[in-house]
Amino acid sequence: MKDEKKKIVIIGAGIAGLSAGIYGLLAGYEVSIYEKNQVAGGECMGWNRRGYHIDNCIHWLTGTKKGTELRKVWETVGALSPDQEFAGTEVFYTSCVGNQRATLWNDLERTEKELLELSPEDEAEIRKFITHVRYAQSCEVPSSKPMDMMGIRDYIEMGRSMADMPKVMKEYGKIDLEDLAEKFKHPVLKKLVSGYMPKEYTAYSFIVSYATMASGNGEIPAGGSLAMVNRMVKRFRELGGTLFCGTSVNRILIQGKKTYGIALENGEQITADYVICAADARVLFTQLIGEKYMNKRWREVYSDTRRYPLFSGFQIAYSISKERYHENGNVLFDCEPFMIGGRSVENVCVKSFAYEKAFAPESKTVLQTNVLQYDEDYFFWESLDKEEYRRKKEELIGIITDRILTRFPELEGDIEFLDCWTPLTYHRYCNAYHGAYMSFVTKKDEKPFRVKGTVKGISNLYLASQWIMAPGGLPVAVVAGKFAVQRILKKEGRFQNGNSLPLS
Ligand SMILES: Cc1cc2nc3c(=O)[nH]c(=O)nc-3n(C[C@H](O)[C@H](O)[C@H](O)COP(=O)(O)OP(=O)(O)OC[C@H]3O[C@@H](n4cnc5c(N)ncnc54)[C@H](O)[C@@H]3O)c2cc1C
Numbered sequence: 001m002k003d004e005k006k007k008i009v010i011i012g013a014g015i016a017g018l019s020a021g022i023y024g025l026l027a028g029y030e031v032s033i034y035e036k037n038q039v040a041g042g043e044c045m046g047w048n049r050r051g052y053h054i055d056n057c058i059h060w061l062t063g064t065k066k067g068t069e070l071r072k073v074w075e076t077v078g079a080l081s082p083d084q085e086f087a088g089t090e091v092f093y094t095s096c097v098g099n100q101r102a103t104l105w106n107d108l109e110r111t112e113k114e115l116l117e118l119s120p121e122d123e124a125e126i127r128k129f130i131t132h133v134r135y136a137q138s139c140e141v142p143s144s145k146p147m148d149m150m151g152i153r154d155y156i157e158m159g160r161s162m163a164d165m166p167k168v169m170k171e172y173g174k175i176d177l178e179d180l181a182e183k184f185k186h187p188v189l190k191k192l193v194s195g196y197m198p199k200e201y202t203a204y205s206f207i208v209s210y211a212t213m214a215s216g217n218g219e220i221p222a223g224g225s226l227a228m229v230n231r232m233v234k235r236f237r238e239l240g241g242t243l244f245c246g247t248s249v250n251r252i253l254i255q256g257k258k259t260y261g262i263a264l265e266n267g268e269q270i271t272a273d274y275v276i277c278a279a280d281a282r283v284l285f286t287q288l289i290g291e292k293y294m295n296k297r298w299r300e301v302y303s304d305t306r307r308y309p310l311f312s313g314f315q316i317a318y319s320i321s322k323e324r325y326h327e328n329g330n331v332l333f334d335c336e337p338f339m340i341g342g343r344s345v346e347n348v349c350v351k352s353f354a355y356e357k358a359f360a361p362e363s364k365t366v367l368q369t370n371v372l373q374y375d376e377d378y379f380f381w382e383s384l385d386k387e388e389y390r391r392k393k394e395e396l397i398g399i400i401t402d403r404i405l406t407r408f409p410e411l412e413g414d415i416e417f418l419d420c421w422t423p424l425t426y427h428r429y430c431n432a433y434h435g436a437y438m439s440f441v442t443k444k445d446e447k448p449f450r451v452k453g454t455v456k457g458i459s460n461l462y463l464a465s466q467w468i469m470a471p472g473g474l475p476v477a478v479v480a481g482k483f484a485v486q487r488i489l490k491k492e493g494r495f496q497n498g499n500s501l502p503l504s
Pocket of ligand 1: 011012013014015016017034035036037040041042043044045056057058059060061062247248249250278279280283313429430431432437438464465466467472473474475477
């Protein structure tokens with residue numbers, strides 16, 4: 001590069017924005033990030049309440065296994081160190097129906113043995129399920145470069161390393177979680193495979209998620225979500241990047257077929273050679289550049305919530321005593337039904353954070369609930385005025401606390417409310433479309449959503465976000481940041497296979 005560095009401005013300091021910023025600096029650009037919130041992290045967040053830390057993201061971080069391409073990316077952006085410590089959880093999750101239960105342990109032999117003991121009549125289906133979870137352990141998020149920039153060798157290598165995945169796709173790629181549940185006879189097994197993730201997901205998504213945990217490629221980094229974000233911010237600043245928090249971006253400035261920068265909420269204009277939008281894609285296509293730049297595929301997915309559903313959560317955090325609660329990881333249990341909006345809820349998921357001592361005073365831990373919420377639930381929350389919203393939250397806190405105490409009577413007199421948040425919170429805090437914290441759910445009959453992250457008609461604008469590839473999540477966000485910078489390098493003729501830049 002010449003003396004004068006070219007300038008990239010990035011909108012949003014979530015995982016994708018920070019990743020783009022770090023890769024941009026490594027590639028020799030001058031980089032500034034503008035984030036509307038007072039702290040970076042976006043949906044990868046954590047906050048403090050009354051002496052407790054509420055961690056609201058990482059249940060599993062795909063790409064923690066050493067030697068994988070994605071682990072290199074996490075290390076490059078400073079999210080993980082080479083000697084990173086992890087929480088060392090043993091469980092993917094547990095499902096309870098009445099007084100019976102089943103657990104998906106990271107130890108697949110143990111899972112298989114326990115499931116067979118619970119339901120010998122499901123033997124064939126259990127063995128098939130476990131075999132395919134083993135196959136799915138080879139699945140990796142493509143993280144070296146965007147698929148459309150791959151050469152024949154890259155495809156051969158990918159095919160070789162994921163050789164068993166076609167078997168998983170063949171068996172579980174065309175059915176959803178409801179269909180998978182139908183294959184089992186035992187009610188606990190039915191709930192085990194269909195209750196944790198939205199049931200509209202294709203069965204292979206669930207199998208790959210479990211396989212990721214079971215192969216040691218989906219750990220929780222010590223310190224949790226916020227600590228990981230803070231390591232990325234430190235890396236970004238140490239490389240010379242500038243992060244402006246509490247600075248909302250109003251518009252992307254366009255002249256002809258190019259952007260020349262951004263306009264902040266306070267009216268200030270910031271010029272740039274490249275703009276990377278790392279905010280929610282809907283913000284890009286409405287407020288920042290307008291709907292006329294939305295291509296056919298984006299319009300298709302946004303216009304049909306039935307084919308392309310989104311989900312979020314109604315969540316509550318409590319403090320409880322460690323000695324009173326002995327569950328490990330996420331536990332989904334059935335309960336007396338209750339209503340949210342027009343929908344009946346029959347299960348509640350709870351998770352203890354006892355694995356992280358720093359999150360609570362000694363002898364205590366944080367217990368969180370998550371009740372899945374869909375597009376319609378978002379509309380319900382949105383329809384309430386301020387007072388109705390407050391009252392509905394309070395009513396649900398009472399109901400859900402009651403359901404938890406029915407399931408875990410040992411917590412009676414020892415459960416203290418800390419905080420509660422809804423899909424609207426994600427919209428308010430992160431501008432998240434419909435409060436969704438993952439991208440579009442891939443249904444069994446639909447093509448998985450994937451776009452390049454470029455905008456037709458604006459040649460130097462890129463989208464780096466979990467929204468570019470279903471199902472979204474942290475791995476997609478981090479590689480989206482890297483991919484946006486690789487596209488800029490390609491545009492400048494600086495991208496080669498086996499790139500000499502430190503863009504691992
Ligand atoms: C409860 C929960 C559990 C989760 N569990 C997991 C998990 O276990 N594993 C996993 O992989 N993923 C998980 N996720 C998903 C993960 O958090 C997201 O996929 C990821 O953080 C999205 O990153 P992003 O950078 O694409 O977007 P975001 O985090 O949404 O970042 C966008 C940023 O842009 C900012 N912004 C928006 N508009 C503007 C504007 N106009 N001007 C300036 N800034 C703006 C926002 O404030 C935000 O900081 C979970 C999320 C939640 C909420």
